Amino acid sequence: MTPSRSRPVRWMTACLGLLLSCAPAIAQDRAQADAGTALTPESVNAATVDGGDAAMLRAQVLLDRAHFSPGEIDAEGGTNTTRAIAAFQRFHGLEASGTLDARTWQALTADAVPALTTHTLTAAEVAGPFVALPEDMMEKAKRQALGFESLAEALGERFHAAPALLRRLNPGARFEAGARIVVPNTADAPALAKPERVVVSKSDSVVRLVDGAGKVYAQFPASTGSEHDPLPIGEWKVEGVAEDPTFHYNPDLFWDADPGHAKATLAPGPNNPVGTVWIDLSKPHYGIHGTPEPANIGKTQSHGCIRMTNWSARQVAGVVGPGAVVLLEE
Numbered sequence: 001m002t003p004s005r006s007r008p009v010r011w012m013t014a015c016l017g018l019l020l021s022c023a024p025a026i027a028q029d030r031a032q033a034d035a036g037t038a039l040t041p042e043s044v045n046a047a048t049v050d051g052g053d054a055a056m057l058r059a060q061v062l063l064d065r066a067h068f069s070p071g072e073i074d075a076e077g078g079t080n081t082t083r084a085i086a087a088f089q090r091f092h093g094l095e096a097s098g099t100l101d102a103r104t105w106q107a108l109t110a111d112a113v114p115a116l117t118t119h120t121l122t123a124a125e126v127a128g129p130f131v132a133l134p135e136d137m138m139e140k141a142k143r144q145a146l147g148f149e150s151l152a153e154a155l156g157e158r159f160h161a162a163p164a165l166l167r168r169l170n171p172g173a174r175f176e177a178g179a180r181i182v183v184p185n186t187a188d189a190p191a192l193a194k195p196e197r198v199v200v201s202k203s204d205s206v207v208r209l210v211d212g213a214g215k216v217y218a219q220f221p222a223s224t225g226s227e228h229d230p231l232p233i234g235e236w237k238v239e240g241v242a243e244d245p246t247f248h249y250n251p252d253l254f255w256d257a258d259p260g261h262a263k264a265t266l267a268p269g270p271n272n273p274v275g276t277v278w279i280d281l282s283k284p285h286y287g288i289h290g291t292p293e294p295a296n297i298g299k300t301q302s303h304g305c306i307r308m309t310n311w312s313a314r315q316v317a318g319v320v321g322p323g324a325v326v327l328l329e330e
Helices: 010-014 026-033 041-045 052-065 079-091 102-108 123-127 151-158 163-169 310-317
Strands: 116-120 180-184 197-201 206-210 216-221 234-243 247-249 264-266 277-281 287-289 325-329
Touching: 041 052, 041 116, 052 079, 052 102, 052 180, 079 102, 079 206, 079 216, 123 151, 151 163, 163 180, 206 310, 216 310, 234 310, 277 310, 287 310
Parallel strands: 197 325
Antiparallel strands: 116 180, 197 206, 206 216, 234 277, 234 325, 247 264, 277 287
16 A cells, blocks of 8 residues: 555654754855855856866766766765765776766766756745744644745755755846746756665665666665664565655654654645655655755764655655565665
8 A cells, every 4th residue: 555645654753854944045045155166057067077166066967867866966065976976987887986087077978968957937936835944843743834944945955956056056146936047957857767676775875776687777865874773774665655744753752852742743845854755664663755954964864764855755756666675784
């Protein structure tokens, strides 16, 4: 049976991601936008391997399109990007150094797809609604929806980008209906194939999709447990997939819960503690799910479950179903 929004997954109670979305409003990103070199479609789409921020941004977008996700695209790189480059290199039979070299760059840019494109903001996008959310879990439970807090957050999720990067790509822009803005070219990436199995690596902090020949053809950053709530190593099965899930909070299941908290049900939405999708596993209380804090994926711990960006979790959810094999390994 496939879980759905109308039939919440009971095991969801034990998997609490980071609780408060900290994506800043676009207006608050202006100071950060002033830092670094100018990133224009011309400079980024023509960037070469030694092109600094422009090359990093181009690489991150093309890695994302190739299903070797760097996580939140920010033109800065980091551990998630290094792991994505190494996985891309292994897939193409190159030395998995995790650094951009001439051969890797040639393979990455072979199809000449532009890394940046434009998007015209619609009235519906700008209208939201956008509502600031409380940090306290009990107060969150009083809300009828846990939607985006700002246009910056909504656009960041749609284009897999840090809100600060969107401001940097659009200096001085007015983010209003009808405005044409520059965004990462992530919307029309090739379709993802169904895997033979899903592998979650604790040591590498990634989720990998593996084909019938044992080859990793897609990889996404993930947060995979903690000392208090370790990843349950072993082979499990997918029980079902729930989109826009509600979240059943039980403080008894969390070592760091506020002692004054009680059981509560939190409404669906991108700022729900498990994000916009839940992939239920045969290990009770465990699943693969999204998050309200994409910038922290692969960099912070979870309460035992496998936490991904909302967009990555949706991609994986789209190619797995009941019975799919999920291997959780060290």
